[in-house]
Amino acid sequence: MIKAGIIGATGYSGEALVRLIARHPEAGLAFVASRSEAGRPVGEAMPGLGDLPGDLVFCAADPQALAEAGADVVFLALPHGVAAGFARPLYDAGVRVIDLSADFRLGDPDVYAAYYGADHPDPELLAAAPYVLPELAAPGWESSRLIACPGCYPTSVQLPLVPLLRAGLVEPEGIVINSVSGVSGAGRKANAFFSYCERDNSVVAYGAPRHRHLSEIEEQLGAAAGREVVVQFTPHLVPMARGIATTIVARAAGSLAAAEEVLRAAYAGTPFVRVLPSGTFPDTRNVVHTNRCDLSIVHDARTGAFILTSVIDNLLKGAGGQAVQICNRLFGLPETSGLL
Amino acid sequence: MIKAGIIGATGYSGEALVRLIARHPEAGLAFVASRSEAGRPVGEAMPGLGDLPGDLVFCAADPQALAEAGADVVFLALPHGVAAGFARPLYDAGVRVIDLSADFRLGDPDVYAAYYGADHPDPELLAAAPYVLPELAAPGWESSRLIACPGCYPTSVQLPLVPLLRAGLVEPEGIVINSVSGVSGAGRKANAFFSYCERDNSVVAYGAPRHRHLSEIEEQLGAAAGREVVVQFTPHLVPMARGIATTIVARAAGSLAAAEEVLRAAYAGTPFVRVLPSGTFPDTRNVVHTNRCDLSIVHDARTGAFILTSVIDNLLKGAGGQAVQICNRLFGLPETSGLL
Amino acid sequence: MIKAGIIGATGYSGEALVRLIARHPEAGLAFVASRSEAGRPVGEAMPGLGDLPGDLVFCAADPQALAEAGADVVFLALPHGVAAGFARPLYDAGVRVIDLSADFRLGDPDVYAAYYGADHPDPELLAAAPYVLPELAAPGWESSRLIACPGCYPTSVQLPLVPLLRAGLVEPEGIVINSVSGVSGAGRKANAFFSYCERDNSVVAYGAPRHRHLSEIEEQLGAAAGREVVVQFTPHLVPMARGIATTIVARAAGSLAAAEEVLRAAYAGTPFVRVLPSGTFPDTRNVVHTNRCDLSIVHDARTGAFILTSVIDNLLKGAGGQAVQICNRLFGLPETSGLL
Amino acid sequence: MIKAGIIGATGYSGEALVRLIARHPEAGLAFVASRSEAGRPVGEAMPGLGDLPGDLVFCAADPQALAEAGADVVFLALPHGVAAGFARPLYDAGVRVIDLSADFRLGDPDVYAAYYGADHPDPELLAAAPYVLPELAAPGWESSRLIACPGCYPTSVQLPLVPLLRAGLVEPEGIVINSVSGVSGAGRKANAFFSYCERDNSVVAYGAPRHRHLSEIEEQLGAAAGREVVVQFTPHLVPMARGIATTIVARAAGSLAAAEEVLRAAYAGTPFVRVLPSGTFPDTRNVVHTNRCDLSIVHDARTGAFILTSVIDNLLKGAGGQAVQICNRLFGLPETSGLL
DSSP: OEEEEEESTTSHHHHHHHHHHHTOTTEEEEEEEESSOTTSBHHHHOGGGTTSSSOOBOEEOOHHHHHTSOOSEEEEOOOTTTHHHHHHHHHHTTOEEEEOSSTTTOSOHHHHHHHHSSOOSOHHHHHHOOBOOTTTSOTTGGGOSEEEOOOHHHHHHHHHHHHHHHTTOBOSTTOEEEEEEOGGGGOSOOOGGGBHHHHTTOOEEOSTTOOTHHHHHHHHHHHHHTSOOOOEEEEEEOSSSSOEEEEEEEEBSSOHHHHHHHHHHHHTTOSSEEEOOTTOOOBGGGTTTSSOEEEEEEEETTTTEEEEEEEEOTTTTTTHHHHHHHHHHHTTOOTTTTOO | OEEEEEESTTSHHHHHHHHHHHTOTTEEEEEEEESSOTTSBHHHHOGGGTTSSSOOBOEEOOHHHHHTSOOSEEEEOOOTTTHHHHHHHHHHTTOEEEEOSSTTTOSOHHHHHHHHSSOOSOHHHHHHOOBOOTTTSOTTGGGOSEEEOOOHHHHHHHHHHHHHHHTTOBOSTTOEEEEEEOGGGGOSOOOGGGBHHHHTTOOEEOSTTOOTHHHHHHHHHHHHHTSOOOOEEEEEEOSSSSOEEEEEEEEBSSOHHHHHHHHHHHHTTOSSEEEOOTTOOOBGGGTTTSSOEEEEEEEETTTTEEEEEEEEOTTTTTTHHHHHHHHHHHTTOOTTTTOO | OEEEEEESTTSHHHHHHHHHHHTOTTEEEEEEEESSOTTSBHHHHOGGGTTSSSOOBOEEOOHHHHHTSOOSEEEEOOOTTTHHHHHHHHHHTTOEEEEOSSTTTOSOHHHHHHHHSSOOSOHHHHHHOOBOOTTTSOTTGGGOSEEEOOOHHHHHHHHHHHHHHHTTOBOSTTOEEEEEEOGGGGOSOOOGGGBHHHHTTOOEEOSTTOOTHHHHHHHHHHHHHTSOOOOEEEEEEOSSSSOEEEEEEEEBSSOHHHHHHHHHHHHTTOSSEEEOOTTOOOBGGGTTTSSOEEEEEEEETTTTEEEEEEEEOTTTTTTHHHHHHHHHHHTTOOTTTTOO | OEEEEEESTTSHHHHHHHHHHHTOTTEEEEEEEESSOTTSBHHHHOGGGTTOSSOOBOEEOOHHHHHTSOOSEEEEOOOTTTHHHHHHHHHHTTOEEEEOSSTTTOSOHHHHHHHHSSOOSOHHHHHHOOBOOTTTSOTTGGGOSEEEOOOHHHHHHHHHHHHHHHTTOBOSTTOEEEEEEOGGGGOSOOOGGGBHHHHTTOOEEOSTTOOTHHHHHHHHHHHHHTSOOOOEEEEEEOSSSSOEEEEEEEEBSSOHHHHHHHHHHHHTTOSSEEEOOTTOOOBGGGTTTSSOEEEEEEEETTTTEEEEEEEEOTTTTTTHHHHHHHHHHHTTOOTTTTTO
């Protein structure tokens, strides 16, 4: 059994992670640490976890102590800027680290500074951390000791778009991306804006034109295209707790048949990505509470564009589920272990 | 008091219309006709209208009889293809007609045939019917006897975009439009796809790349631009009953300041359109149950695009409310009468 | 035109009140005061009110200054314990006051102390303030200068139950009341418990067995029965923004026909209460965004009980709408003015 | 591996069952049969199951053929009246049967006839089928070949109430039960009443005073009390897809401490029922998508009553999950297998 620690377990992604590890057939909780709830029973602070077996109690979020706590792997479900400070002592102690924050997602520390408003906290470690979207990452990352787990919007964007960019089947210029997210994407917050009455019956754009995830999206799409990619990305909130739906418009550089073939080939044999028939559109309802991504593509002969749509659960394939998927591969377990 | 008849009052738009007319200070219900519920008390067939004063009963939807029923104006809340058959005898009898269907929205009967799969039922009458989005329509329409009321998505698209196209401040090529709609946009239907359990927690695209409203959108944007306009339009359903949010990406052909000035000038003094400060995004929550449209614009220096966002209530500013607004102007009433 | 001031307009009830007065045909806003937002434009602090005509700005909540501000009537939408301090100077200045808080609802200051945890702030004024549920209050209250507006749950309980208690058609012992409320009943709060993700898909009881509204319910039911009444009252939150549904089980002391007749007689000619046929159940959906109460009664021959069900909009018939209804009658206006 | 067949898999309970068996570590799908979708791929007819591995296709619902199809156990997720006709040939062929319908829940065929409007289809088989709520059923049922799985409302009622009735800690007279259910309780229906727009923002009672589940509730409570029990039961729909919350008022016949002790003892060591501390109320949010029941009890000294509240997921602990729990025990597997 793999011993897994989780730091920052009071947010929605952390909660999803705790649940996944608690029911994982080949992993168990080494510790659950919180900066704000140390000493408190997990089930009391988070009633949704009150059914977990045993008397799980939040331990203190002391980086050095947790590095020596005997975990095989530690998940960081912490805010950006905070995660790096925990990653360093764990990394130095030889514990494998899967970071769900933005701290190790961007290759270029200058881009980090530009989008996150502060110098990168540990550029040396950044260089050691591969960015891993498991279905798309180049082989070899499984030997890494620190992995950057992708963001939720970027996951929903890359899965449909990266194979097509790599194959040269869409033009990298002029890509327009619209995403809508359930409210849990904003985290667990005591903020009237996120109250039930304010988000009910509410659709609202935010963060445009320069949401922080844009940096990650453009860096990854650029790598796939082999050249700089600049996109228009507009996220929105919609009245649901979980789920992201992304709609991408990109100029076609090949036929629909070729594009579908590339997508099917990219995900053949993968357990979590499903390419729906063209003309069928993926629905968040079918993927929430799963680690899956459903996607499809249509072609518009009038405009010469492909329309790509994808859906994920932002807390699973967009965060905690993807982190467990990474963990499974790090430790040579079946990719789906604990995720079906 | 204006005597208003409503034909097809069992759908959501018709229900909204009945309520608006029933509480209108200067109009009253001449009749409420239904093809399926004739003879039944309105409050029994539609519990949401059960509070209306009087013993309102659905009358039969007999075109000739209704044309002679003494109404000053008749609203048609009927499916496309059906509405035209009612419009003709009313028109010939000198009754003013406000049609909420698609039958008189498109100037070109060939476009109608291409998008609606049948020849236009009355091309001669089509030529007599102006398309009226009240804030944007050219003066003079108030003397018309038959008015085509715009569709819901097209209203949300035109209000932010038409003034900028007229002023040459956005490029007419490459416009990308994403809309999300509450489920009432699909009408009142006994269809498992629209059941609560299927639409809850569900975001799904549909109708792409060639939704019927595309024809209306392109015809109107083309008129504003003075040239053909081809857009990418992708509608989606989101889990709410009412409301549309539209996000438009269009290449800037001028400064943000100029564009904001044009939008403010276009809607200065109008009671129902509000231009929010750039950087603020309109929220469906603030316009549902009203006849308003909130909109705003931001500029992205990285891509050179404007992002325009707008929100309306699809059943009011997108249907019944707009129809009453048109009626108010037809009869010289204050534009806001019965709509605040 | 009646000049109406509103103090405490940043909560949901206050917001509803501002909107009602702003569109009232025979009343207008004298001022809108806030303890937290003085000096700020109303539409900026509360985007849902951003469409109101004019440049409405919150003024300071200075009791003495507001008493001299020239209003004919002032609505207090303030927390209990705070409202009384504003009521006194207004009352002394001869301004009519409609209080939406609990401060003047209970006849007995000792009950107030027992349920609200503090001595009543102004027992003398309490004695001068009639409790007015307009459909049920004894005649003569219209000359009062200070009116206590009922709570939301108590309104939903009294409308079905009081006429039957008065007529001796239900036993006053053993009444069991279950209510469910939309989340706006908790007010506008920056509290993670009330966040969208926590209230979505959540039904949860709270405040049992001794919710504060119990005191008001029992005092009013006792007055109707002519003897002490002790009830079981269990409120719950359900995932919707607005609306209360109340289900009451009470032993029958007469026939269903007699009970229905009493209810129909009680509300004959009233504009806001509708008695549905037995076997039909009222639905919150049909009353939200209105000032109405729908109710019905069934009899269970097996248990000998009546089941009474009622629905209201907690922010309208349960708060701001009822306050305007009271105001209309205070000033001799049609009871429905501004409420249809 | 246990080979499990499912008949009637196109409803919500059936869908939940298919998913549970598909990911069960010690059971697999022998067949999935449908009366309406035979021959169609499961993932096409039910997009929410589109991710299941393999090419699952609905087979025909032929009772005799399915009895010979080699399954170890068959789940019947069929309407009442239909299930019995399938149970007989399976039973005669020696296949174990777990029936989720009402056909074998009532011990008395006359009660069945009274509540279901038809003679019981197979009284002889009825006598052979124990009613099994696993936490409460008398030992020995595991050797039965046909098991009646409890209804959703009855499960939520019995778990809090039966241990107290057995211990004589509540009075069996005058029990009042209010339940609210998510819309999936009504099944997958093409009915406008269950459409998103009609159920959104809607709370409505139904089926009172004599919902069909009343017969099952009273029979089981009577068995626990050792005497006839007549209760008041009022179910309601609330705007969520899944979940039931039940609130029970019953006169105390002992202390709160004694009652809590009885409840804790009843569920000590059981994996799916959690007794929350008195004063804490269970929340549907914490049990949806699980097989758990959370419950708690408070005492009201003013009325002498206990208030019991419980929550379950109607499709899991109230249907498919409970059926799998029963299956696990029938076959000697860990009770939680496939259910965590």
